[in-house]
Amino acid sequence: MHQKVDSSLIKRKVTKNRLFYFIFILATLISLSFLVILIYRILSQGIGYLNIDFLRNFPAPYIDKAGIFAGLMGSIFMIAITAPVSIILGVSTALYLEEYAKDNKFTRFIQVNVQNLAGVPSIVFGLLGLTFFVYIMGFGYTLISGALTMSLLVLPVIVVASQEAIRSVPQELREASIGMGATRWQTIWRIVLPTSIPGIITGSILALSRAIGETAPLIIVGAAAAIYTIPDSFLSRYTVMPIQIYSWTARPQEEWQYVAAAGIIVLLIILLCMNAIAVWIRNKFQKRY
Amino acid sequence: MVNKRDNISYSVQDMIKKNKKNKGLHNLVEKLVPIFLFLCAGVSVITTIGILFTLLRESISFFREISFADFYLGTHWSPWTDHFGVAPLIAGTLLITCIAICVALPLGLAAAIYLSEYASENARKVIKPILEILAGIPTVVYGFFALTFVSPMLQYIFTDMRIFNALSAGIVVGIMIIPMIASLSEDAMNAVPNTLRDGALGLGATRFEVATKVVLPAAFSGIVASVVLATSRAIGETMIVTIAAGATPNLTFNPTESIQTLTAFIVQGAKGDTSYLSTIYKSIYAVGITLFIFTLLMNILSQYIARRFKEDY
Known part of the structure; x- marks a missing residue:
């Protein structure tokens, strides 16, 4: 006896499957289209205002005189402080957790703590910086306050990325090194770090590119929009690119939007370069074991 | 032959001698390095303590001036005229978060x-990184996009809507968190073993049925965790709402109105000529600790869901 197959049921199932296939593709395309529209809008608005003078000029009250030079240099100076501080602290923390720490409650506490710090809104780091660096340490609204606040902000990201890189170094390499008579630190310095450095650098660059685009905490710790000099010490007033973009966006006259868009193009190009370098390092140097 | 052996034993002895000379230094390094690394690891703990300490210190002195009940039960927020009822800011934050999730979840x-x-x-390898670019775009750029593109577009539909409104800011916050939900949920779904899919397909299920009846339930904890994490990001998002949502504390759930969120007030309060230790200065910390508690609860919830309901295969 053959059971009769309900062909209409199957047909319905197949149609439903096809329908949802298109819905899912459509949703993915809509998500991607946001990126396309965003990039297109910014390019079409800003490209006309982008020229050498825009890169060389300080902020100015007139549209054709305004430039992003102070912001560009401010961002570079800030990263020049943030990068060493956050990478040294971050990699050291990761090394401690992965290579030295015993699996006890305190280690797990540090681990959970790092994860939770990564989820704290950036503006709360701004409040920390305002109380601690600006007022208690007495740095005021200066470059060093902003750079140290940023270091703490990106620290958890660098720790997590470095931990993953260090964890991916196979245990056999460590055992071989110890077996040859190397000490623990020699093993770390000569075997673990060189093997994991591509992953660490990639993670660090990605974290620092987040710091370059960050605006809110720097408003809180006093990066100003109207800065007509380049920082000449840790205790100089400063501005950064996102702050400039924000101040241009916030102006009511429509023409300033084009200046803001030109600033955004410069910012996005720098972020794109950093990301490209990070991906290149990962693909070129990372070994899989 | 004998000579050679002498040579070798000589050089080994030499090496041992040399090694002994360096041993003191080596031992010192071996002892100091873990201490240095431990101190560095302590910085992240100190950061957490620092955040709690600063938020609590200024908030406690704020609550000495403004009562707890006035702050959390009051419905009028106007700090420059001494009205500190935080409800409008919380309502603004919830409104933005709801709109964002409505956009980003589906x-x-x-x-x-x-x-x-x-x-x-191949398609996955191309599309996923492109989608993740959305997550790397600075929020100030999204704010610009919301104000100069999304708002004017929406004004074609809601003709009497002002340029600063909750809707455009909320939509753009949603766009910002799409890659977070997509990427983390996809990771969770990918972790579902293929044997389950093959089993269902073998029984005659369509791909759609496999996705909704097998993979989604199996990856449910990871998906919920990603949504909760994205919600936390939306709550803490600052620049988009500062730029596009206006600066009008408004106890409303009407998305076409101008509002202010917790984060946007912190920017406004810190940016102005707020003097150190004034009531307004302290109020940004009271708002900050409210925001911090919201996001902390969401993050803990997300980790709890991911761990508690995780299915191992």
């Missing part, structure tokens, strides 16, 4: 299902 989840269940390996 799009992000659908994209995750497409990438994990339908897309070819």
Whole structure:
């Protein structure tokens, strides 16, 4: 006896499957289209205002005189402080957790703590910086306050990325090194770090590119929009690119939007370069074991 | 032959001698390095303590001036005229978060299902990184986009809507968190073993049925965790709402109105000529600790869900 197959049921199932296939593709395309529209809008608005003078000029009250030079240099100076501080602290923390720490409650506490710090809104780091660096340490609204606040902000990201890189170094390499008579630190310095450095650098660059685009905490710790000099010490007033973009966006006259868009193009190009370098390092140097 | 052996034993002895000379230094390094690394690891703990300490210190002195009940039960926020009822700011934050989730949840989840269940390996390899670019765009750029593009577009539909409104800011916050939901949910779905899919397909299920009846339930904890994490990001998002949502504390759930969120007030309060230790200065910390508690609860919830309901295969 053959059971009769309900062909209409199957047909319905197949149609439903096809329908949802298109819905899912459509949703993915809509998500991607946001990126396309965003990039297109910014390019079409800003490209006309982008020229050498825009890169060389300080902020100015007139549209054709305004430039992003102070912001560009401010961002570079800030990263020049943030990068060493956050990478040294971050990699050291990761090394401690992965290579030295015993699996006890305190280690797990540090681990959970790092994860939770990564989820704290950036503006709360701004409040920390305002109380601690600006007022208690007495740095005021200066470059060093902003750079140290940023270091703490990106620290958890660098720790997590470095931990993953260090964890991916196979245990056999460590055992071989110890077996040859190397000490623990020699093993770390000569075997673990060189093997994991591509992953660490990639993670660090990605974290620092987040710091370059960050605006809110720097408003809180006093990066100003109207800065007509380049920082000449840790205790100089400063501005950064996102702050400039924000101040241009916030102006009511429509023409300033084009200046803001030109600033955004410069910012996005720098972020794109950093990301490209990070991906290149990962693909070129990372070994899989 | 003998000579050679002498040579070797000589050099080994030499090495041992040399090694002994360096041993003191080596031992010192071996002892100091873990201490240095431990101190560095302590910085992240100190940061957490610092955040709690600063938020609590200024908030406690704020609550000495303004009562707890006035702050959390009051419905009028106007700090420059001494009205400190935080409800309008919380309402603004919730409104933005709701709009953002309404945008990001369907799009992000659908994209995750497409990438994990339908897309070819090559398509996935291309689309996922492009989608993740959205997560790397600075929020000030999204704010610019919301104000100069999304708002004017929406004004074609809601003709009497002002340029600063909750809707455009909320939509753009949603766009920002799409890749977070899509990427993390896709990871969770990818972790579901293929044997389950093959089993269902072998019984005659369509791909859609496999996705909704097998993969989604199996990856449910990871998906919920990603949504909760994205919600936390939306709550803490600052620049988009500062630029596009206006600066009008408004106890409303009407998305076409101008509002202010917790984060946007912190920017406004810190940016102005707020003097150190004034009531307004302290109020940004009271708002800050409210925001911190919201996001901390969401993060803990997300980790708890991911751990508690995780299915191991």
